[in-house]
Amino acid sequence: MERGGFHGYRKLSVNNTTPSPPGLAANFLMAEGSMRPPEFNQPNKTSNGGEEECTVREQDRFMPIANVIRIMRRILPAHAKISDDSKETIQECVSEYISFITGEANERCQREQRKTITAEDVLWAMSKLGFDDYIEPLTLYLHRYRELEGERGVSCSAGSVSMTNGLVVKRPNGTMTEYGAYGPVPGIHMAQYHYRHQNGFVFSGNEPNSKMSGSSSGASGARVEVFPTQQHKY
């Protein structure tokens, strides 16, 4: 399921990586119209008695300057120097960037009548607003992020595959998860007939054999008859 969804997004990202300049201009106008947070306009900065209040708001509105400087250092050569006012300027630009992307992503959510901004909305907004170079690294990042999340929460369900066959009754067991890694169809078959064998399966008989081979046309390999079994094993 996750893989399918991710592939679906890849198609979407490919389509969005070719925005036309007029569309880009229109997007800017839309983005400009959607970014009007009143909270930002209300507070007035006074350098006389609002030091603590300014500090709290500064912490809320900007990323930590130390983190910004660390990232700047990461990309610059060792002999490069950064003036303090340029550090502060880039610090402010980061907050503006977050608001800019969020506004565009939220517009897409509202257009599609959704309430939750997802990672795909963020990527879509970046692509629409001209940050196409960011899409590929961030897609890889998101993929790895979800892999980690997937490992934590057990989301693999190898026993969910259902195949109706009058001759064999399929039941989930402990080895289903192990075989699920190779794919749903071969895993199911291997789990049904041979618990600890990774080879192909063979079912004695003429009609059942043809049915099984027809249903599992994708799984091709050396078929060796191991031992005759009863038709209804379980």
Added chain:
Amino acid sequence: MENNNNNHQQPPKDNEQLKSFWSKGMEGDLNVKNHEFPISRIKRIMKFDPDVSMIAAEAPNLLSKACEMFVMDLTMRSWLHAQESNRLTIRKSDVDAVVSQTVIFDFLRDDVPKDEGEPVVAAADPVDDVADHVAVPDLNNEELPPGTVIGTPVCYGLGIHAPHPQMPGAWTEEDATGANGGNGGN
């Protein structure tokens, strides 16, 4: 309204170094567990928009990584601009020039004052529909030593993309706190 600079938006040097930057610089940044920017603060900034109601858990994480790329992008372009003048220090004027010359940073132009020293910017001013400012930030930045800037911490405008009717106030506030004498805002 289109604020594009038709000429020399990305010089050849910029292209070459940017390509190497994206291919090499990004590899080490795919560490999923390492977050440079605090996620809680990104969430808070996202929720400043009153229309934003719910945010999925992955979105702030993704934005955190995107912000790292944004900072590196802006920093590297500013460094290239500083090197064009044979300087080893990135100044505010370098960041301002990059914002003026790069299309994807158009949304920052209302927050970063325009670099009047650049002829390309002067050509774009009528399209922006923004009143011209007499002072030249380049000269100010070159004359004032960095120590002076440290002594007076500069708090710029509210850091958001203000609509056009509110721009004069933002400009005046920025000029007042920026200690740039002689700037006449509308």
